[in-house]
Amino acid sequence: MTLKGIKLRIYPNEFQTKHIEMNFGCVRKVWNMMLAMQKKRYENNLDCKFVSNFDMNILLPLLKKDYPYLKQVESTSLQCTNKDLSEAFKKFFREHTGYPRFKSRKYPRQSYQSKCVNHNIQQVNDSYIKLPKLGEMKFKCGRDIPEVIKSVTIRRSPAGKYYAVLTVEDENQAFAKMQAQVGLDMGIADLIITSDSVKHPTIRFDKILAKKKLQWERKLARRRLLAIKNIAKTKKIGILEPKSLEDYKNVQKAKRMVAKYSEKITNQRKDYIHKITTQLVKDYDIITIEDLKASNMLKNHNLARAIANQSWRMIRTMLEYKCDWYGKKLIVVNPFKTSQYCAECGYDDGKHGLDVRQWICPNCHSNNDRDINASKNILNKGLEQALVR
Numbered sequence: 001m002t003l004k005g006i007k008l009r010i011y012p013n014e015f016q017t018k019h020i021e022m023n024f025g026c027v028r029k030v031w032n033m034m035l036a037m038q039k040k041r042y043e044n045n046l047d048c049k050f051v052s053n054f055d056m057n058i059l060l061p062l063l064k065k066d067y068p069y070l071k072q073v074e075s076t077s078l079q080c081t082n083k084d085l086s087e088a089f090k091k092f093f094r095e096h097t098g099y100p101r102f103k104s105r106k107y108p109r110q111s112y113q114s115k116c117v118n119h120n121i122q123q124v125n126d127s128y129i130k131l132p133k134l135g136e137m138k139f140k141c142g143r144d145i146p147e148v149i150k151s152v153t154i155r156r157s158p159a160g161k162y163y164a165v166l167t168v169e170d171e172n173q174a175f176a177k178m179q180a181q182v183g184l185d186m187g188i189a190d191l192i193i194t195s196d197s198v199k200h201p202t203i204r205f206d207k208i209l210a211k212k213k214l215q216w217e218r219k220l221a222r223r224r225l226l227a228i229k230n231i232a233k234t235k236k237i238g239i240l241e242p243k244s245l246e247d248y249k250n251v252q253k254a255k256r257m258v259a260k261y262s263e264k265i266t267n268q269r270k271d272y273i274h275k276i277t278t279q280l281v282k283d284y285d286i287i288t289i290e291d292l293k294a295s296n297m298l299k300n301h302n303l304a305r306a307i308a309n310q311s312w313r314m315i316r317t318m319l320e321y322k323c324d325w326y327g328k329k330l331i332v333v334n335p336f337k338t339s340q341y342c343a344e345c346g347y348d349d350g351k352h353g354l355d356v357r358q359w360i361c362p363n364c365h366s367n368n369d370r371d372i373n374a375s376k377n378i379l380n381k382g383l384e385q386a387l388v389r
Contacts, residue, residue, distance in 0.1 A: 001169045002325065003167055005167055007164075008129065008140065010129070010137050011140075012162055016134045020156070023133070024156070026078065027077055028110075030060070031084075035085060038089070050089065073133065074112075076114050080113040080114070084113075085100060113154075114131075114152050114153075120132045121152050131164065149167070150169065153165040159256055160259075173326070175328065182194050182195055182280070182287055182375075182379060183382060184289045184378065185290070185371050185374040185378055186292060188303065188307065191203075193374070195376045195379045212261060219257075220255060223248070223254050228245075270314070273311060280319070287328065288383070289319065289332055289378065290378055291335060329386075331382035338374045339373070341377050342363065342368060343377050344364050345363050
């Protein structure tokens with residue numbers, strides 16, 4: 001059994017929407033208060049011990065006495081907040097990542113997590129699901145939901161849509177063994193090039209919706225500028241409580257529309273990559289890819305946008321967990337000189353410019369397609385690496 005995540009689109013009614021928003025606020029309140037407490041303790045005494053997740057949970061009943069509205073929301077969501085804060089501090093101390101920051105209600109993405117206790121999370125039928133403190137809610141999902149549900153994370157996207165991400169226990173169903181291996185080269189003109197000479201083309205979803213998105217970005221800029229000028233005028237007049245940008249409905253509508261198109265671009269790209277990676281895992285037993293450092297490649301400002309659009313890291317992540325789920329093997333190799341060596345004879349022809357898409361090997365005179373040749377070298381490196389291990 002493996003823990004998996006299933007994302008549902010949920011459609012809360014007015015009461016459920018208010019309760020979800022209140023839960024967002026309470027979770028944010030607990031996070032900020034616990035973080036402030038941790039900071040103050042450390043500032044007052046540098047040798048004091050870190051307050052653990054268990055100790056922060058003991059403080060929750062005291063907080064509920066001071067802030068009675070915390071009793072109205074799902075109790076396990078507050079405990080999950082303490083756990084998340086504790087994990088954030090552990091990551092900061094161990095991996096030296098960023099120090100935990102205070103949460104803001106202005107942040108467009110909001111979420112909270114609830115644990116499954118006494119079957120308070122379960123599927124009612126094909127269209128409705130029962131969620132803690134929210135009752136039955138309509139949902140849409142592209143697959144069946146397993147019976148064992150561990151937790152649920154309720155999210156609100158910048159476009160104002162609500163999602164429920166279920167953590168479930170599910171059995172891994174291994175794909176049939178195909179007795180085939182493949183090397184994958186990541187590119188820009190073509191997204192993925194296989195050693196079998198198959199090229200999966202790049203689809204620029206951002207360019208398809210660029211015109212509509214740009215229209216709403218311009219509307220947002222104009223409306224925000226007018227709103228700021230209006231706020232400045234009201235302050236000059238002497239109004240004590242002038243409107244904020246959040247009170248201007250036309251500004252908020254434009255923000256949602258920009259977020260809507262951004263989300264659509266992301267979803268289309270993710271769906272396309274899901275289909276390709278699933279097919280690759282079905283067709284091959286051993287998949288070899290390059291260990292690309294996209295952050296270094298993004299320093300090339302001429303290609304930065306195109307490289308960022310390719311989502312190479314997302315492809316690798318999907319291949320990693322899908323190979324693990326379906327009983328296949330993923331090998332990651334060093335990309336050093338994979339596009340310089342001839343895959344037929346191993347001759348090093350030196351570095352080629354990006355405009356050189358084909359080259360003839362001076363040693364064996366084979367006509368090499370740059371990307372297919374690189375994918376063959378990646379496969380050979382991966383097989384050698386597997387033999388060494």
